[in-house]
Amino acid sequence: MGSLKRPPALAVGQRVRFEGQVRGGLEVTAQAAVLEDAETPHRVVALIDLFETADFEILFQPERMPLPASGLLETFAPEVMKRALWWEEHILEVLHGLPPDVEPGTPPRPGYGPGTSVTSRQKTKAAELAALGHEIKSGAVGLRRRRYTEDGLVGPARLVDHRSVRKRKEFGDAPDAVVAAMRQAIKEGVETSTRNGSYLIWRTGEILRENGGDPAELPSRRTLYRLLDRLTAGTHTTGSAVTRRSTAHGAAAPFGELTVSAPGEVMQIDSTPLDVMVRLDDGVVGKVELTGMIDVASRTLTAAVLRPTTKSVDASVLLARTVTPELMRPGWIDALKMSRSVLPHRRLLTIDERLEHAAAKPVIVPEMIVCDHGKVFVSHNFRASCRFLEIDFQPTHKGSPFEKGHIKKMLCSVATMFAQFLRGYTGRNTDHRGRHPEEENLWSLPELQELLDEWIVAHWQNRPHEGLRDPDHPGRLFTPNQKYAALVVLPCEVGDAAGGWLPFQRSVSAVVIVVVQPLRERFAAFGF
Structure with a gap:
């Protein structure tokens, strides 16, 4: 075969x-x-x-030569450049079989035509130059060809005059051993607490001594400080420890933002302590952790789980709640039903009959989940759940929280738009904490979980989001439900309105008023 x-x-x-x-x-x-x-x-x-x-x-096949550095070419004498250009014509004929600037259709000269190898063309060129009075061997022609392929015109020029280009040391007169020792001292400080420049210079001397070097090689302190500034530029070595770790563990290659165009294409998951005191099952007052998942395309908060301590099974429960409809609860008003929302309820009902009694929150099956390296998310349990549902598992780079900024921003929004309206709110740190928040009339964990679910359906999904804008009208903001509907159906099919976007806008504004008002009444019933 x-x-x-x-x-x-x-x-x-x-x-x-x-x-x-x-x-x-x-x-x-x-x-x-x-x-x-x-x-x-x-x-x-x-x-x-x-x-x-x-x-x-x-x-x-023409080879693309590297662009010569203009600063290097300017250092060569005119006679050196003239000689290098003369060599370039011969090298190009060896490479391509034709000299530069020939008329189209010109056949190659004997010895340079089809079927000849580069080595044979080098020998032909050496014999040709010898006949003209230039004594040179084929190996020397090959050397110039390789230098030209690697460095462009600078390569033959350097072979003509080695003294024309003097490479300056990157760090001046500082010995290489001192530079290597200072690099090691900076690398040691990535995970430790922040220290200043004097410590790094002292540590540089210690490393130099441990490696068998002579401390007398150390230059003056002023030179060491200049060297430290060069080596620590952009690394936050003497600044924020969080930013330093994020910079050190981030991607070395250029990075950008993922472009998403469909619900579930990219989803992000994360966990954070909720700034609220809660009455736990055993009557003990404590704080809980909030674990949530957000869809990047529509900013839909697909699920949120409150637990005293988040475990791997809780992340799997969150994933299960993401792919199942949010059913209406006793006491929720009819305005929270999916059939009363802007979501394409009729079309979705043909796919899953359970949506008949579902709340107004989309059901989104993830294609990719982005998370950090927390033990909960990199556990075997959560990975197995992702494999079972055929979901791509994509951890971020270590120490790079900006790579899942959507879920980070969402968790902060929960604190400002939900947690601060609750009894037992503690603030984000001790500077913002009041006196004895644990003595207030606190919510139990099941009550707080149910209220959070209702707040997501009533407020978050119907709140205009700054990151969701109409491409044709940037001044107009979408809600997560509106964005989801716009991504899965045509504008004329949104909701029960048959008149396009105008009735759609009016119905949304009315639904938001009907939905948010009962929440305010429920908050007021608890004395705030």
């Missing part, structure tokens, strides 16, 4: 053999190629016909 091979790839500038002629590629599209022709200015040939021709062959 014959072996498989990739089809040929043709690019602009390549020279090919076709129908007995050597032609250059002028233009290449997905279906055809424009080639040079001896009788006409050009010839258009279908790629399938070109590749199936018996004598088709790609002869010479």
Whole structure:
């Protein structure tokens, strides 16, 4: 059986053999190629016909030379540059079989045509230059060819005059051993508490001594401080420890924001302490942790779980609540039903009959979940749940909370828009804490969980979000429910309105008023 091979790839500038002629590629599209022709200015040939021709062959492929550093070229003397340009013409003929700036259709000279190797062309060039009075061997021609391929025009220029370019040391006169010791001292301080420059200089001397170096090699303190500034630029070595760890453990390559266009394409999960005192099952007063999951495309808070201490099973419970409908609870008003919301209830009901009694919150199945390296999320239990549901598990880089900024911002919003209205609110730290919040009329954990679920459906899903804007009208904000409806259906199909976006806007504003008012009454019933 014959072996498989990739089809040929043709690019602009390549020279090919076709129908007995050597032609250059002028233009290449997905279906055809424009080639040079001896009788006409050009010839258009279908790629399938070109590749199936018996004598088709790609002869010479132009190599892209690196751009020379202009600062280096300016350091060469004019006679050195003249000599390097002379060498460039000969090197290009060795590489491509043709000298630069030849007329289209010019055939290669004898010894440089099709079927010749680079080594044979180097020997031909060396013999040609020897006949002109330049005594040089083929190995020297090969050396200049390799330098030109690696460094561009700077390579042959350096071979002409080694003294023209003097490479300056990156850190001046500081010995390499001192630079290496200071780098190690800076690296040791990534995970430790923040220290100032004097400690790092002292530690540099200790490392130098431990490695068998001579402390006398240390330059003056002023030079060491300048070296420290160079090595710690942008690393926050003497600044915030959190920012330093985030910078050190972040991605080395350029990074950007994921573009999402569908619900569930990217979802983020995280956990944080809730700034509220709660009465636990045994009557003890304590704080609980909030674990939530948010959909990046629609900003839908798909589920939130309160636990005294979050465990791996709680993350799996959160995932289960994300993929199942939120059923209406006793005491919730009819305005919270999905059938009364802007969500495409009729279309979704044909997919899952359980949505008949569901609350106005979308059911979103994740395709990818982004999380940090907390033990709860990297546990075998949560990973197994993701594998069972065929969900891509994507942990962030260590110490890089900005890579899941949507869930971080959502958890902060829960504190400002929900937790501070509750009895037993403690504030975000001791500076913001009042006197004896644990003595207030506190909620029990089940009561607080039910109130949080109602707040998500009533307030969060119907609140205009700054990150959800109409592309055609940037001044208009979407709610999470509106954004979800816009991503899964056409505008004229949203809700029960048949008139497009205008009735849709009016119905949403009315629903928000009907939904938020009962929540205010429930808060007032507890004395605030």
